[in-house]
Amino acid sequence: MLALSDIFNQQKRPWRILTIFLSALIYSSYSTAQSDYPNRPVKIVVPFGAGGMSDGLTRLFAKELSNKLGQPFVLDFKPGAATNIGAAAVFNSPSDGYTLFVSTMASNALNKWTYKKLAFDPDAFSNVGIMGVVTSFVVVRPESPFKSVEDLIRAAKANPQGLSYGTHGAGGPNHMITELFRSQSGIQQLVHVPYKGPESHVDLMAGRIDFMIDGAAINLVQSGKLRAIAVTYPRRWPTQPNIPTMAEQGYPQVTLSAFFGLCAPPNTPASILEKLNAVMRDVARNPDIEKALLSTNIMPMAATRQETTDFIKQQSEKWGPILKSLNISFD
Numbered sequence: 001m002l003a004l005s006d007i008f009n010q011q012k013r014p015w016r017i018l019t020i021f022l023s024a025l026i027y028s029s030y031s032t033a034q035s036d037y038p039n040r041p042v043k044i045v046v047p048f049g050a051g052g053m054s055d056g057l058t059r060l061f062a063k064e065l066s067n068k069l070g071q072p073f074v075l076d077f078k079p080g081a082a083t084n085i086g087a088a089a090v091f092n093s094p095s096d097g098y099t100l101f102v103s104t105m106a107s108n109a110l111n112k113w114t115y116k117k118l119a120f121d122p123d124a125f126s127n128v129g130i131m132g133v134v135t136s137f138v139v140v141r142p143e144s145p146f147k148s149v150e151d152l153i154r155a156a157k158a159n160p161q162g163l164s165y166g167t168h169g170a171g172g173p174n175h176m177i178t179e180l181f182r183s184q185s186g187i188q189q190l191v192h193v194p195y196k197g198p199e200s201h202v203d204l205m206a207g208r209i210d211f212m213i214d215g216a217a218i219n220l221v222q223s224g225k226l227r228a229i230a231v232t233y234p235r236r237w238p239t240q241p242n243i244p245t246m247a248e249q250g251y252p253q254v255t256l257s258a259f260f261g262l263c264a265p266p267n268t269p270a271s272i273l274e275k276l277n278a279v280m281r282d283v284a285r286n287p288d289i290e291k292a293l294l295s296t297n298i299m300p301m302a303a304t305r306q307e308t309t310d311f312i313k314q315q316s317e318k319w320g321p322i323l324k325s326l327n328i329s330f331d
Contacts, residue, residue: 037097037272038071044100044262047086047107048168049079049197053134053216057260057298058102061131064283065276073100079196082171082330083107084118091120095265097272100128105173105258109316113323114171115330122316126268127308129280130261132298134215135233136177137243139226141205149230149249152211153185162189163210166200171330176319177232177256178213179326184251201226215258218297232256239294257315259301261308277305 044062048054055075062073078086083106090101101107103125112122138149146152156163167175175192182190193200193209201217203209205225213232218240220226231243234255246254262280264273283289284302293300303311 035271037275038069040098041072041074042098042100043074043076044102045076045078045086045090046102047078047080047083047104048102050075050077052198053296053298054102054104054260056296057131057293060289060292061262061280061283064289065279068279068282069275082111082115082169084111084115084120087111087122088119090263091125091265093265095126095268097264097268097276099265100276101125101263102131103127103259103261103263103312105256105315106171108261108263108312110173110176110319110323111171112316113320114328117331121266123313124266125263126266126273127305127312128262128264128273129277129305130259130301130303130308130311131280131284132293132300133257133259134298135231135237135258136174136213136215136256137218137221137228137232137237137240138181138211138213138230138246139204139217139221139228140211141207142224142227144211144227146211146229149185149246149251152229153187155210156182156185156187156190160189162187162191164191164193164208166193166195166204166209166212166214168195168197168200168214170194171328173256173258174212174214176323176326176328177254179328180322181213181246181251181254183326184253215297237297238299239297259311259315260298261312273305277308 044058046054046058058075062075065073078089083104087101087107090099093099108122108125111118140146146155165178200212201220204212217226221228228243230246230249231237231240232246232255236245237243281302284300290300
């Protein structure tokens with residue numbers, strides 16, 4: 001004799017079979033969608049305006065990704081709020097691999113320490129890889145009396161109003177590294193002049209600001225329009241071996257290894273991330289591309305996804321206490 005529970009279970013069996021069938025069908029379609037990724041254009045959100053270092057670097061990788069994966073990788077510029085606008089847009093996008101973000105020192109390592117509220121969790125992004133690492137140079141105009149870091153410090157301490165320095169926006173890496181320099185050197189006051197683009201270089205060359213600690217400005221150093229008195233990398237930069245480090249001039253803590261990478265929204269499938277990472281590492285290992293990147297003072301890094309995550313975490317943990325001690329915060 002069948003118990004009521006047996007009858008109930010028998011009645012449920014067709015529904016169980018249908019549920020299993022539908023689940024298998026959905027999983028098969030999902031797996032197929034991942035395996036043929038990408039099957040339509042992919043958008044890469046750049047959190048800066050067009051024309052800068054991140055633009056050229058991302059275009060190079062986008063071209064190689066397009067060539068190797070057979071679909072267009074299209075740049076979408078969303079500047080503003082020290083990269084937070086672009087980061088939030090990608091963070092809240094579908095986790096399907098068709099919207100990527102140019103991860104940066106600001107968006108993925110610094111801003112969580114300096115902004116009271118963020119519309120995204122920097123640690124929850126799905127990291128893909130690193131396109132390149134850049135550093136900054138202490139730059140002045142060619143006729144500046146500052147021949148060394150000590151010259152700059154003496155002048156800043158002697159000026160009650162403080163020397164002026166330019167950045168590409170409050171809260172960004174060149175703002176933070178300059179404030180760290182001020183703190184480490186004992187300078188009481190510097191005047192921060194934030195810019196939204198290359199106007200900072202124009203004003204520096206014109207003498208409207210006194211100095212910058214910036215990476216992109218090295219192109220103007222190479223052309224003789226600016227002069228570099230120090231590099232903030234832990235060792236001398238490969239393409240500029242004659243520029244002394246901050247450590248060599250007595251400030252070993254004033255170092256910066258900013259990065260440009262690619263990441264995706266949280267919970268993006270690992271198979272998609274691995275496919276993208278494999279192409280990125282191939283690009284970074286290409287001797288011609290390596291030479292091209294170094295010519296623009298970008299050091300390629302063929303990092304795995306885990307190495308990328310570890311590197312970003314290391315940078316964040318380094319800067320967190322520094323930023324807290326400097327008491328820098330934004331609404």
